[in-house]
Amino acid sequence: MNIQYLNPFIQGFCEILAEFGVIVEKRGQLSIASNLIKSDGFAVLIGINGQIKGNVIYDMSRQTALDLASKMYGTEMKEITEEVTDSISELGNMVSGKASGTLHSELDIFFNITPPNIVFGEQTIVTNSTIDFIVIPLDTNCGRVKINLAIKE
Amino acid sequence: MNNDLKPILNMIPQLAEGVFSDYSQEIRIISRKNVIYPINQPIISFLVHFFGEFSGVIILSIGENSLVRLANSIATDKFDIKINEVQGLATSIFSEICNNIAGRVAAQISSQLKKTCNLLSPLLIYYATDILPDSESASAYGITLTTTQGDIGVRIIC
Secondary structure, three states: OOHHHHHHHHHHHHHHHHOOOOOEEEEOOOEEEOOEEEOOEEEEEEEEEEOOEEEEEEEEEHHHHHHHHHHHHOOOOOOOOHHHHHHHHHHHHHHHHHHHHHHHHHHOOOEEEOOOEEEEOOOOEEEEOOOOEEEEEEEEOOEEEEEEEEEEO | OOOOOHHHHHHHHHHHHHHHHHHOOOOOEEEEEOOOOOOOOOEEEEEEEEEOOOOEEEEEEEEHHHHHHHHHHHHHHHHOOOOOOOOHHHHHHHHHHHHHHHHHHHHHHHHHHOOOOEEOOOEEEEOOOEEEEOOOOOOEEEEEEEEOOEEEEEEEEO
């Protein structure tokens, strides 16, 4: 996977979260997960199709999902409700959409994104058969979110 | 239910059985229930997005024990190999079965709904406690197929 596809997702994540008062305090070390990732409990799966194809998975703990949704809604969320899943889905949508726009304007690379699906489970493992995941952990004031990107040209 | 999708959902048992029979004569569908597969055991799910004029996702789910039985039937028939745990060959076999079923569903969507419908790269999801669509834009339709090797859930979200 071409590393230049990565930064628009990170940049998009930071910019979108800032709109809700969520700050990315630290960017962790980038790593390669050989086509397998272990979820922290709450994962948003989005498919990517176009000049590049694959999947992006925004993964976080249940508590981080609650804290992010609380920021987005402006009120404390104490349990996983439809509002929480919808808001985190929308977050994934917005970040991926922003990345799509950036890649198109800066690198003339065009792709569409699929509607998101949310996967729950603290023992959950997600694999794909052919593409390694690049994993970027981002520590925010709501907890850690990992962007897992598996893309091929 | 989306009325366009109804005939295709009704065809899923037939499409799945066609795939099973290509791999092993031991695997047959006994019955079908119009319910979403219940999550009450460790399950493995195959998820693949449809893209094109028809967009959505198909998820095929199976319990661990059923996956081992299914994969063992095929591995025994095809390769004279025994499988007794969820490991590389078992999940590879399950992925291939699901890819074929999803491909046949996509072909039916294309031919019956006259909409382009292709498949993205699939994901295998182990031990999720639930998989939910984006509630604003999607509806989920599910059936559970009872086979000779155990239950398989098929869900289409579009």
